Amino acid sequence: MSTEQTLSRIAKEVSTCTKCALHESRKKSVPGDGPASAEIMFIGEGPGFHENEQGHPFVGASGKFLDQLLAQAGLTRGEVFIANVVKCRPPGNRDPLPDELAACNVYLEAQIEAINPSIIVTLGRFSMNKFFPGAKISAVHGQMKRIGERFVIPMFHPAAALHQAALKPSILGDFAKLPDQLNEARKALGRMVIDRKKKSEEVAADRPKQLNLF
Numbered sequence: 228m229s230t231e232q233t234l235s236r237i238a239k240e241v242s243t244c245t246k247c248a249l250h251e252s253r254k255k256s257v258p259g260d261g262p263a264s265a266e267i268m269f270i271g272e273g274p275g276f277h278e279n280e281q282g283h284p285f286v287g288a289s290g291k292f293l294d295q296l297l298a299q300a301g302l303t304r305g306e307v308f309i310a311n312v313v314k315c316r317p318p319g320n321r322d323p324l325p326d327e328l329a330a331c332n333v334y335l336e337a338q339i340e341a342i343n344p345s346i347i348v349t350l351g352r353f354s355m356n357k358f359f360p361g362a363k364i365s366a367v368h369g370q371m372k373r374i375g376e377r378f379v380i381p382m383f384h385p386a387a388a389l390h391q392a393a394l395k396p397s398i399l400g401d402f403a404k405l406p407d408q409l410n411e412a413r414k415a416l417g418r419m420v421i422d423r424k425k426k427s428e429e430v431a432a433d434r435p436k437q438l439n440l441f
């Protein structure tokens with residue numbers, strides 16, 4: 228199965244998922260968007276009002292800001308994968324609950340395994356906690372750490388920066404560092420020269436998937 232096919236199967240599974248209570252109130256599930264060959268994966272919190280209406284991540288106010296932040300790093304949405312720790316909207320945008328995070332984690336793990344990004348950027352504390360349990364975002368934001376086969380950089384959530392003006396320079400500064408961090412990650416992972424098209428073919432050929440969720 229190609230990476231593209233794996234991602235579509237995950238999205239399809241998510242669309243009919245009833246593994247946690249969030250399925251009861253969702254309008255559209257939001258599995259995540261982006262190319263199978265993405266070198267960078269962003270992981271946010273969960274769908275909000277507009278995402279629940281449209282079925283796509285970061286399409287509301289924080290999405291507009293995320294677009295500006297991506298531009299700051301010389302990136303476009305077309306080349307990154309954007310997902311969330313929960314794929315269905317928590318009612319009233321409340322925080323996702325531990326059992327919801329646990330239930331939804333299998334999809335996120337399957338997406339990470341399929342895409343195999345060089346860098347994961349966590350946006351906000353829920354996705355940060357997945358990789359850095361107990362870390363304080365104010366202390367670690369913008370710092371890249373190797374975790375297994377990839378690097379993870381915790382960052383503030385764009386919505387937090389929208390609501391707290393004091394965080395804005397931090398998140399802008401962290402995004403500005405991303406291009407250099409990507410080169411550093413590529414070197415460390417031996418992915419210096421990347422032919423994107425070739426990469427997705429190799430990923431498809433080299434890494435037969437054993438996804439047990441289907």
Ligand code: URA
Binds near residue numbers: 272274287
């Ligand atoms: N906030 C998130 O964390 N994720 C989205 O998809 C939209 C807003």
Ligand code: SF4
Binds near residue numbers: 245248314315
């Ligand atoms: Fe399933 Fe995740 Fe949606 Fe819960 S949030 S119903 S686990 S897809």
